[in-house]
Amino acid sequence: MPYPQPCEYFLTNHPKQTPLKRKSHFLKASMQVALERAQLARMNSYSLGSRCRNKWEKAAWADCLQLYEHTIHHLNRTVNRQGTQDDIQTWLSTALTNLETCRTGFVELGISDNILPLMSNNVSKLISNALSANYVPYTTPNYTNEFPTWLRLGNRKLSQSPSASSMANIVVGPRWFGELQDN
Numbered sequence: 001m002p003y004p005q006p007c008e009y010f011l012t013n014h015p016k017q018t019p020l021k022r023k024s025h026f027l028k029a030s031m032q033v034a035l036e037r038a039q040l041a042r043m044n045s046y047s048l049g050s051r052c053r054n055k056w057e058k059a060a061w062a063d064c065l066q067l068y069e070h071t072i073h074h075l076n077r078t079v080n081r082q083g084t085q086d087d088i089q090t091w092l093s094t095a096l097t098n099l100e101t102c103r104t105g106f107v108e109l110g111i112s113d114n115i116l117p118l119m120s121n122n123v124s125k126l127i128s129n130a131l132s133a134n135y136v137p138y139t140t141p142n143y144t145n146e147f148p149t150w151l152r153l154g155n156r157k158l159s160q161s162p163s164a165s166s167m168a169n170i171v172v173g174p175r176w177f178g179e180l181q182d183n
Contacts, residue, residue, distance in 0.1 A: 007033075034123060060105040
């Protein structure tokens with residue numbers, strides 16, 4: 001577990017939390033707490049718009065609001081188990097990337113001293129913990145005739161056929177007089 005402190009705090013102080021007896025229960029609880037904290041962070045972030053000092057802070061703040069929306073969407077999908085374990089890993093990773101993109105937007109604009117500290121919370125750490133709990137070991141893809149097995153035969157043939165652009169025998173470029181030439 002990369003960040004045990006926020007995980008322990010939120011899971012032990014959660015009013016609906018029952019004892020966790022299986023890893024799957026822990027994962028579900030971790031994702032639920034991350035979702036709830038992300039929703040709270042989003043609500044808190046909406047109130048920060050009036051504190052923006054210039055158009056750059058306002059733009060970074062607006063981007064963060066949208067990124068929080070996407071984060072909550074992906075966390076909802078994980079909590080509702082709308083996909084495979086690999087899908088959930090992807091959605092958790094995407095949610096974490098969204099929050100990092102929000103932070104990076106302020107840092108790259110050199111305006112991380114005003115709004116960003118007010119947006120800081122434990123959501124990234126909680127998502128990291130859920131990612132860790134949902135760990136999906138890497139498996140080497142299967143190949144048939146140099147193609148992944150998931151690639152259908154029709155698509156294999158399509159990728160093997162020469163495209164019109166690869167068969168073109170023409171060069172177009174500027175001449176000294178501004179005219180075009182072809183070979």
